[in-house]
Amino acid sequence: MPPSRFRRPLAALALSASALMLTGCFAAPANGPGGGTDRVSVAMLLPPRSGLSPFSDDAFKLSRWRTAETLVQLDEAGDARPMLATEWSRVDPRTWRFTLRDGVTFHDGTELTATHAADVLNRATVASPPPRILDGVELTARADGDNAVLVSTATADPLVPQRLSSPQLSLLAPAAYGPDGRVDPAGHGSGPFRLTAVQGTSGATLDRYDGYWGEPARVAGIDVTYVPDGTARAAALRTGTADVVEAIPPGQVPLLDPELVHEVPMPRTNTLYLNTDRGPFADPAVRAAAREAIDRAALVAGAYEGRADSASGLLGPALPWAADLRSDPAYARALAARPAPARVQGVPITLGTFTDRSELPETAVLLEQQLEAAGFVVTQDVREYAFIEADALDGAFDAFLLSRATVLDSGDPVAYMTSDFGCAGGFNISQLCAPGVQQALERAAGTDTGPARRAATMQAEAAVLATDAAIPLLHERVIQGESARVDGVARDPRERDLITSGTTVGATP
Template sequence: MSADGEAGGNATGRLVYAEFFAPAAAWAPESDDAQVLSRAGCLESLLRYQADGSPAPSLAASWEQVTPTAWRFKLRDGVQFQNGAPMDANAVVQALQHVLKAKTPARSFNPDVVSGVKAVDISTVEVATSVPDVLLPLRMAAPSTGILAPQAYAGPRINIRGTCTGPFTVVNEVPLQSLELKRNDDYWGGTPGVATAEVRFIADGAARVTQVQTGEADIASVVPAVSLATLEGDAGIELQKVRTPRTAVMLLNNVRPPFDNPLVRRALQHAVDSKAIAATVYEGVAAPAVGPFSPDDPWTPEGAAPASFDHDESKSLLDAAGVDPHSLDFVLIAYNDRPEFADLAAVIQEQVGKLGIKVKIRAGDYASVEPDMLAGRFDAALLSRGYLVDVGDPAGFLRSDYSCRGSFNIAHYCDQQTDAMINEALTTSDPNARHDLEARIAEKLQDDAAGVFLVHESLVTAVRSGVRGFEPHPLNFYVLTKDLKLGVG
């Protein structure tokens, strides 16, 4: 346990959190850096996600849809930014407009969806959408819509010191290494139970695990499957596992030969043994994928099952496509930010190699390979994708990842029937009807082999035994909260 929390349990001590992702965009709120700042207990949005995925009040006390394309949010009374400035409608509008005007807008909140933001009065904000969008409240719970004080945007880069509203305020930053935090004694949600905290950016999963084992860190996020065996016998560490809406997929470039042929893509589906991958590479903490969504989700097709591991079927499909498997070779991108991907790529290489297909593996960190992936300069790529991370309903993910003009459509999958169903889902207010549509889309993506869906992942967090009040969240948006305490009793 961290030094200030030892010797009898100082409930106002110092907590160290080992974070798996280092900020890569100078804290731009429209980027994934917003998730890091949310986990650090600094950044908050108008709404927040509950564990079941539904939105709950946060900086906004209530919200309502006033027209088919307009929603109003009533701000919570008396909230101040950590620098003492009022969190009023003008500040909220400035923060949200900054995200809308970004060169690379957020996937959840961008001009394709949101047509404008305005202050109705000092405590009411109206968000307008270009077309009716039933997911707007969920968009307002995403970290990318987090609210920072006007001072945050005054300089050449985002200033995160004193400009948040959360239970912890940033007092020092060592770029790409750590954040030093202290509790916000004026936090609107109540006094935090920890006096100071540190967020350490440690991309290497084994290094995060070591820090918890030695007591240098109290919480380590995203424990890799390969490290589970070393932790499970440690009485001083609790492994908290939660099913997370995240699927590992081998994306196939749908517009580059040979994967522009759906028969070849389907052959790859049957060439990979997802059950063996879940049991070995993921040490049993993942489940074989039945498509883009987990089996127990309400938007998963009834009776969905993993694609069968069947090399005879693969050969038959390749024969129907007029393709000799021995003539096939492709490069598979496996970024090393996900420790499992090195072993996963090697297993895929070996399994499809039995058909005569040659696979060359390209490694590197995600930042180095993403430009080629987004631009379509690749054959195949492994991706761990959270389908509720951008918006807490899969329709948002389906639009960004699998619509013809999707902002994150790395697979370059494009099908007019799928687009029509996605657009219908985005305007269907009845959840059951929307989930039925999403299930149909999921079934079509599996049938079209838009990608090879491999496993549904779990989130594993290692927590020292002296930490109290930590609750793992399926979306992994919240770690340092006001409820954390150190010590016994």
Template structure:
């Protein structure tokens, strides 16, 4: 491990710091082949615990793999499992891919897979995607067959097994006090060095079951500031920078050596109103804030050409978006009237808005919201910082309002995971601290509905209720932009960044 100290301030000179074992510039040739540098916005913060967002950092780094693969568009494909079949209402059987080994040389067999999934069920706070609430047991039928039993009939088990939270590591990974992904993944790249929460270095897994990766090595840096990520691509210190700000996209367009790739994501930026506060427990107050906010002005000014006005939690055109869903029209006069009906004097309100640094455009967005709420007499102060420093307060309900950018197909390639986590009364990511018995019932019903069309209709019903009740103020549907320099084979995906298909060259 390099002894050169890495801080947020020194990440811009990381290549010279020696993390890459010789100061190889981004896109330069390593001793055994091509190497790239990738800038990611979110750092692992839980010692690689797979029940947390750290699992997503591992799949994006090309290390962790799952039994089922989530393709763009929401379809599923084989990964470590070649097939899955529901043999009884609550029993699924999966056939494992033959000839796969973990990076430490041990075989991927039913015993190893069963141990990994059982570990996911036994942790103190299991991930909602794969937890004892939905999975009652996992066992090895034979060396290549795994049986998963659910608590109730669950039509979405394959989607759960595609979640990074259900990733599979070698038995050795679970032997210590913390998860150790070094040498215990099955993916195309193996972690060789780590500076906690700041950077990891990886080398090619020459025994990868999917074929020899094209790149020899890679370095993944975790940089919260989107402007810094874009700068590193512009200065040649990085090849890929994810989630770059709109302003950076415009700045990079004049550089012929850099291209930007944008994709409309299943992602909605929203203003969370904390229902644990008496103020926002009142629906009229929430609707007042909803009416005070001009989402068109936000889309035009903060995310020009990179967003659409939100029509609710889901974007227009999604099969689960209510038919005819439209943005809420800004109406400050209506907002003031609703506050009066609620018996609230806006001049008496002094609220704090949390805006984490990793959020694309959040600094500008927070300022715009501050001015729009000031127009109806509400005083708002802004607290910025890294997401990890704010999440404890958001989870505990110790805040007034907060900005959140949420991918509603991230945890599962189906909205059920998002809705159950964010909007059910006991949801593990219910940051609004919202609870409604009717919505709870609809979410549970959707999770038990096998027919796709019927399930999507239930999602649409839920979305309409969330919008009409102003449970949160849905602001814009996002387009993610990625800056690329000298790299080809990249596709925007919520789970994967560093893949076996990446290589150097123009695209």
């Protein structure tokens, strides 16, 4: 009997057990009469990695809770729209002027000023590590009068407004920034929800901020619990112990009421990064052998139960223009220049990944089988992300399996490519520094937004793929759970928005 016939009954047992364990983990959903007195409970995938520092990936939690805000936000198309800045203009090729919104106060009562906004942006440039959105960008900011900020870059940058939309460039009150470089977001944001309590890696509590400059929140607050285990998150939705659940594993979806599950393509690619600096994959022909060993359809069917899209490149269906541009003859020529695969009988490699996304360990098992069928001898190292990220960035693995958001920061994929594949990239797991790739990235980065930039972006993708430093496997989908008693939750492919001012909670039907 195939193993798949056992999977769902076992999952159902695990789901019941997880539900029992979770009963005491979540705040009990409020079933009040409405009118802004209810609270929304959220089960999130990953706990904070950097104490909720806005300069780290934790900033996306602050954004999804609508407690910290940026000068600019992105609309569904990825275009820049006002937030804490109401308008902006280009003063010269290297300088932009942003006019601040009047009447903005932080949660501690202090007012937003141009001097402070400039100070925060300058702090971000010297943070360690710096926000990914600033990889390869020399940015400085200064106040221009009382209500405007001038942002300058060392070279002309058409994406400055989009860069300032990154949650890692959120503005917090002056008191949030300590002399030792630490940043405390609790009680120091500007959004409709005030972060009132941080329970380390177990959860957080937020209350409505009545002094918010925009539309006031319709719920009284947010109760967050971090639940890395995917079965437990699904159980939280099924049992009603959470109103909103992040990242439901595909294997759990058949066990849930389909009316509670919402799925959209997202700009996130499951990619196998190969170490180009040392070890077996320093040889391009050995990297080619790994590429040829991969059966993407088997990964999608096995680990994701068909709820993902096979990858033809780094960018997936969430960016529909990417597929059409792969028909460019120059794109095909770049890929045709790849070397022939080497014979790899008995070549040992280490494969790393993390447990926080439940599909990755299963994908790694399938990858191990495919690579070993091609002649590699695979040793896996699987840990929680917080305990493996530093080793991955240091190049400790021959191969690393990562679920990577491709437009997370600016709404533009060039920033992600520069971070992951540029010579000075802050997230360069492949340890890649190839002149052709660097030139393509710089050309794309310097091109104005629009069709020309998209074409240059795809040429950069082709240059990366030609090195086999990264093997794109599949494109994930957002699988988000929402209880029947919650409404107005954001379904954001870029994972910036979740609970909004318009989110409401009512009694269970």
